[in-house]
Amino acid sequence: MIDPSSYYRGRVARTYEATRQGQREWSLEAEAVETWLRAHAHRGDVLLDAPVGTGRFLALYETLGIRCLGLDISADMIAEARAKDSPDAELRVADLLEPTSLAPLVSDLAVCLRFANWLTEEELERLAIALSVLTRRRILLGIATSRDSPVDIAGARTHVERRVHDLFSDHLLFHEGRYPITAGRGYDYALWLLRVGS
Numbered sequence: 490m491i492d493p494s495s496y497y498r499g500r501v502a503r504t505y506e507a508t509r510q511g512q513r514e515w516s517l518e519a520e521a522v523e524t525w526l527r528a529h530a531h532r533g534d535v536l537l538d539a540p541v542g543t544g545r546f547l548a549l550y551e552t553l554g555i556r557c558l559g560l561d562i563s564a565d566m567i568a569e570a571r572a573k574d575s576p577d578a579e580l581r582v583a584d585l586l587e588p589t590s591l592a593p594l595v596s597d598l599a600v601c602l603r604f605a606n607w608l609t610e611e612e613l614e615r616l617a618i619a620l621s622v623l624t625r626r627r628i629l630l631g632i633a634t635s636r637d638s639p640v641d642i643a644g645a646r647t648h649v650e651r652r653v654h655d656l657f658s659d660h661l662l663f664h665e666g667r668y669p670i671t672a673g674r675g676y677d678y679a680l681w682l683l684r685v686g687s
Contacts, residue, residue, distance in 0.1 A: 494562045497542075502565035505543050514670050514678070518602060518631065521668035521680045522546055525629050530555050530598055537596035537623055539585040540604050544570030547578050558596055560585055586615045591623060599624040602631035602680070606645040610656075613648060617660040621685060628662065628683040635676040647676040661686060 497505070509515045530536065532554035538546060541559030543566055550557045557578040561567050564582045571580055583591060585601075586608075599620055605613060620628050633642060634650035654664055663686075667679040 497561075497563040498565045502543065502563060502569050505566070505569065506545060517668070517670045518680065519545070521670070522600060522602075522629065523549055525668070525680070525682065526550075526553055526555070526598075529627050534597040535595070537594070537599040537601075539583075539599070539601055540566070541570055541580060542566045542603070544573045544575065544578070544580070546600065547573050547575040551575055551577055555598075558594060560591070585619050586612060587619075591619075594623055595625060596623055597625050599628040601628065605630060605632040606642065606647060610648065610652070613653070614656055614660075617657050617662055620683075621660045621662055624685050626685055628681075628685065630681045630683055631670075631678070632681055633676045633678040640675045642674075642676065650677075657683060 526549065530553055533556070535556045535558060536550060537558050537560070539560040541557070541561050544559060547557060547559070547570065557575070559567075559570055559578055559580040560583040561570070562582065562584050567580050567582050570578070601616070601620065605616060608616060620630075632653060633647045634653055635647040636650060638649065640647045657664065662683045665682040665684050667681050669677065669679045671678045
């Protein structure tokens, strides 16, 4: 499995968006994020985007009047995001799986895409804990799931859907729906709509 903390550097960070621009999944994710934000965000909301990567949604957040707190483990990805010059974004190098180091950060909403499938099941639980601690209302989580057992996908892996439901609900993150992105290759990749609370 690829180690994201060492992989997303240098040329990979500089060309990250350009190498994905024409991908159907990239476009569908962007449409889903905008639709979700228009339904759930309010001007002045604080949104946690982690990993923020190169800041692909910073212009959208600014247009909607959302203040972004963007975190990424890669300093090079943060540098690419800072180059977008988004004055309402606070961007920092940080590890989302270490939420105690992030206190007292709290957001109204969170977007977490292209991250969960790099994680082991133990790390996925740490992600659930972090998101439940750092987010007040709703989360949009990109995750590839399979029905019965994990499936390897391009250096990452899926998580078993039933286990993901259980794991997130154990931490008071409740599945309200999803935006399907891809399906039919032994797994489904979707953006899950999660509500925080009891």
